[in-house]
Amino acid sequence: MKLDFRTDMSTLHSLLLVILPFYTESLIFPRQDEGPLIAVLDFKATRMDIFDPSEGGNATVIEAINLKGGRGGGSTGIDFNYRGKMIFWTDLYTRDVYSLKADGGDQEQKVILEGGLGSPEGLAYDWIHNNLYVSDWELHKVFVINPATGARKTLLIDVHHVRDIEVDPRTGWLYWISGWEDTALLMKSTLDGQNQVVISSDIERPISLSLDYDEQKLYWTETYTVNLIKSISVNGEDLTIVHRPGRHYEFSPKGITVSRDYFYWIQALTFRVLGREKNNSREITRYRNLEKYGRWDIQKNIFMGILAIDPRKQAESPSLCGDNNGGCSHFCLPSLIQSIPPYNCACPDGMNLMDDNTTCSDEIQI
CATH class of the missing domain: 2.10.25.10 (Laminin)
Incomplete structure (x- = not known):
């Protein structure tokens, strides 16, 4: 149930964003008994916008944080550490990995991995064993990073154009999408990079991957000309087309994130954020208030990464280590x-x- 104070705070934040000529510099994570917040990376502005999806199509940006990174944009991959109240992201221009300490007060941003990357697009955090996984499309590699020390290990090599990754430390699996058309694959391995398994080759132009921890399903987007969102169980069963565009502004899905009963995605051609129930619904919510600069002003507004900051996605579990x-x-x-x-x-x-x-x-x- 939505608490009144969240609605009041959302209204207050919205008013402040209208009145004040700058963005807030704090991030408050949802409590365990609250629903998720959705974070969207504005690639061009190097900024993270946060909104509450329970407010529906009229949802407004309740928190907006300017991020470290390249001048003129570059932020793309994103994940979070709920217990540590941190956000991680990658930047394609600087080719670095960053962290933000989000405790509701003064934020602390820093570079946790600098140099040695080519095109770091995917990011996934193992919250139980405190390891951060990064996929590099240009170098065809997957790295594992210690976010506290910046130590890096090359985990997988020759992973052709690896786009995105997800981890489930409770079951011990790492998932990724890679390749293009005839070479495209959805795969998994154990978190040490061993025991590699092909989940599906029925995949053509994959862009973004998200794990549904509750139902143990993987969702991914396939961009133009395929224009589909698909799902499959983590053991390779029940391949399903969960969304097929029905309107012109739904073409070319890009980033995707799943949380509870919903999935949310970004349209690459129109740079819109959309949401839909996972099951038995074709009703789409368009979060219009995130489209700050108008439909065609892509010089200022390009959405790339999207993340559901959901306490339920990082349930506590004993460390295997x-x-x-x-x-x-x-x-x-x-x-x-x-x-x-x-x-x-x-x-x-x-x-x-x-x-x-x-x-x-x-x-x-x-």
């Missing part, structure tokens, strides 16, 4: 849950795993 990071000096990456131990220690690029299988060193063992 235990309380001591599995004894690993650097990365502890979950593997098959039934294996002993159910994880592998791994090292940042440029370091080597010693004979004890837990310690990383610059030394080269003979």
Whole structure:
């Protein structure tokens, strides 16, 4: 049930955004008993807009934060850490990964990975083992990052044009979409990059991927000329076209996020944010108040990444690495849950795993 104070705060924020010539510099995460907020990355403005989807088509931007990144835009991939009250995002112009501490007061933004990336489009956070996964379309690689130290390990190589990724640390799987037309695939592996499995090859022009944690389904968008949103169970069953455009402004879906009974997506050609119930509904909500600069003014307003900040998406669960990071000096990456131990220690690029299988060193063992 919607609480009155949220409505009052939304109204207050909306009025302030109209009256004041600048954006708020704070972000308040929803409580455990509240519904999700939707964050949208404005690629051109390098800004994050937050709105409450329960307000329907009249929803307004209740929080807007200017982000670090490239001049003239670049923000694209986005995920969050609910327990740590943080947002992560990537920037295609600077080719860096950033974080924002969101505690409702003064925010703290910083670079957590600088350099060494080509086109970091996808981002997914393992909230149980504190690992951040980044997919790089240009380098055809997937990296895992320690968001606290910035340490980086190349996890997967030769993943042709990998577009987007998702993780489920409760089940131990990493999911990704890659390729284009004849080479396009939806795949998964364990969180250490092992045990790779093709989920579906019935995919043509994939752009964005989102995991429905409740129903254990994957949703993805396929852009022009396919213009579809599809879903499939994580084990490869029940492939479904969940949305087919019926109006001209629904063409070319781009970013997508799923939360509870709804999915939300961005239209690449008209730069609109839309939402729809997952099941048994064709009614589409268009969030018009996010379209600040008019339909055709794409020099100022290009939506790219979209994220449901939903407490239910990051439920607490025991770490497979235990309380001591599995004894690993650097990365502890979950593997098959039934294996002993159910994880592998791994090292940042440029370091080597010693004979004890837990310690990383610059030394080269003979």
